[in-house]
Amino acid sequence: MNVGEWVTKRAVIDPDSDFLKEAEREDRAYTNREFNERVNRTAHALMSLNVSRGERVCVIMLNSSEFLEIFFALAKIGAIMVPMNLRLAVPELSYIVNDAKPKALIYTSDFADKVTEIKEKVVVPNYIRHAGGELKGDPLFSDFASTFPADEPNVETEVEETDVLVIMYTSGTTGDPKGAMISHRNITFIAVHNLLGYGVNRSFRSLVTAPLFHIGALGAAALPVIYAGGSLVLKRFFNASEIIKLISNEKINYMFAVPVMYQMMAEAAEWGSADFSHVKYFIAGGAPMPIPLIRTYQTEKGVGFAQGYGLTETGRLSSLPIEETIRKAGSVGKEEFHVIMRIVDNKGNDVAEGEVGEIIIRGPNVFTGYWNKEEETKKAFKNGWFLTGDMARRDDEGFIYIVGRKVEMIISSGENIYPAEVERAIQSIDQVKEAAVVGMPDQSRGEVGCAFVLPKKGADLTEEALLDGLTDKIAKFKMPKKVVFVDDFPRNTSGKILKKELKKMLGQ
């Protein structure tokens, strides 16, 4: 049993039904049978590059049919996809490529410049370009794959549910990204949880506008809908007006996005006249939906919101039913069907109801470990339980509320930022002696980073010079939105910087 069988089976059961179409490229519209044939061609093409069971393929790609073709081709082969965050800076991307050691790197031509720089730093046997004009030397994906046969690939050994299918890199607490290994079984049960929790079925038509390299879009917007037999409309970039138009024209009845995007849609010119009567519900992730926004959708468009809580390492862990969104606002709901969740104190004992503790998890959706990082993997699990690092409490009806993180983390528009990685980048600038980064509330992004910087003696450092020094070292979304120069930090007796005090200085 493996995820590659999904597209084979869809082609057998329902050959002529829609699989996907792209909003930006009209020639990309495929039935189940056509899509499966494309997956097979891609699988044969990748096998010709010595991509075999267990080997990795990195991708830097916009949402596209090819992204999913590669995903399912690798699933059939038993190889591993490493989808990279296209917002990352070259040093970050290079770190990941070097860590994953792929047989091929496939990139959308929009990122050709970044790839040119990566090539200077890391050796990858094959580079393949997706779309774009005939400018660079790398072969084009479409030319490359189209020469191969459309029949099912024959793999030497059977791909099993415990095989790793995806490595998704997440920000690491220590600064280096960690690659979470997600198996076929994990993906299957992430999909099953969506069927059980939200009744996803073959009448679902999902708009995939959040980037597929994140677990949110892949694990909520795309895969469960494919599993259930529904269809997808892929969109490369978020644009509130275009999204609203697509919802009407394409009869989209389901989508996943972060609250900021739903806010922008409600503010778009097309909002008032848009018809949402065919929408089943929307899913919001990455941050809690503000109640006024939920009410706007409910009263003006009759659309309810499903919310939940999830991690790259686990997919969705909990869901708040649509009928509870207002009564239980602020809660992330109750755990998914096959998830076993406990809230424990520092000694690993269950806390009393209502008290705060760390969420620990077991279940078929929990990842298998961090790629090449035995130590971190060991630390992340205790007696078979995955330690999420999230602090939470449960109310008397069993609803879960997330109250913070064991290790500080900033969530900005759904992207995780660990202060340590930003601090390391700032401290790598010559004139900086020490830096501390904290999260700061932001109306549209939820949170943004704020950096407190202690310059070296006699240094002459401006905010502009500091930000300049960070460009291309870390992704844009990680850049501090505010810089405060200080003479010293509030510290505890052993010299550790007190971030709580820094937050107070920001008026929090």
Place this chain on the structure above:
Amino acid sequence: MNIGEWVFKRAMTYPDGPFLKEEEREDRQFTNFEFNKRVNRMAHALYGMGLKRGDRVGALLLNSSEFLEIFFACAKTGIIMVPMNFRLTVPELAYILGDCTPKAVFYSSEFADNVMGLKAKRGEIKHFIKHGGEELLEDPNVKDFVSKFTDEEPIPETEVTEDDPITIMYTSGTTGDPKGAVLTHKNIIFDAIHNLINYSLNKSFRSLVSAPMFHIGALAASTTPVIYAGGSLVLKRFFNASEMLRLITKEKVNYMFTVPVMYHMMTEAEEWGRTDFSHVYYFFAGAAPMPVHLIKKYQDEKGVRFAQGYGMTETCQISALSLDDSIRKAGSVGKEVFHMTMRIVDDNNNDIPQGEVGEIVLKGPNIFSGYWNKPKETEEAMRGGWFHTGDLGRMDEEGFLYIVGRKVELIISSGENIYPTEVEKAITSLPEVKETAAIGMPDPKRGEVVCAFVILEEGKKITEEEIVERLFGKIANFKIPKKFFFVDELPRNPGGKVLKRELKKML
């Protein structure tokens, strides 16, 4: 991961949602929270009798809350439930108990006589627990027995995994002896998932369970997937067309599974005309194909459509024919379920060209783990890593599967499997009989019934009535031939083998 978690999780997620009620006993009506507590008590009661992970518990039970309490108590503790067909006779039941050696047996008081007979034969079973009925026998009553235990979650010493067996279901064997198909937690989970994918089951489903739960059909089509999806059950002990119709209205039943004969009987009941079916999602028919006129009758008169499929005890559901295709593709059993791989092969295990007939072989997370205590039969059935169904099928150009027969002859009567050999063995055990051959004969109600050709010993005499009388108690009633032909000879091939095809022609 195990299926004991299902009832725990339902109690936590929707504590006040309905879990089940019984039609015949009004006090049996439980919420998710209450049902989970009852399961926990039952689990502690099983522990109290000394059962542990891997041990078996037998059940000779009518459809009841207790049946499912035992099932989920077994799931939580890793104990294996052996639900037995209460239509079997004492010798047949004794064989099963001797094969799976349970430490305890639960039985409905209706079957007390059979249990008395079993006790005489099997002294090794320590605990007999009676369900319902008067306080006549010495065995303790389930209710009294269980109520003294705690309702806390049981904590098994070792973790119950998805690869643990949850049930052994006995099916007729080709050689005469029943075989126990061992189904794991994983099998039941994926069968439920297949139902979700194919039919969008969800928590608004309310299923009427009237087919007996000791059969895979009732358990794995009308019960476990609905529980998994968060829906609720109405349990009924016996099928009665009029009562079914009343229940569908009164209990707002929107889903049920049964065999075509029973759907037919419902249309002939007096209440049919005035029964409101407007809330029904669809019905599920199994074990035999639904006649097209019957599908049309439900569709035209009640707006109710039919899901059909094909399945076996060893596999749960194998294929599904969607509601949309029930008339256009009448006679087909649909396409294979999502996580299963199906091939149609020739005698050398090679795939045959599309449209030709071959044996259906299967692989997937819903395929059972083997036959209890029968390594040879298991190996034979699983050769090459594929489960050999023994069913002959072909696929049309759109990929729809049609069942055309069996490799080894089998009679299916009202959803019960009957292998001719077991009937023949019983008849030839009569001293007056020299030889016999049993075949299936079409029957408008039951699909098929058994018909026997009998050659008597020279000079011996026995009537049809006498044979039937002497078969009672030897084989289950549904296996007893409905028609006998006394003959002097049987048609044979040059090797002496009886030609059953020729016998069928004689009918």
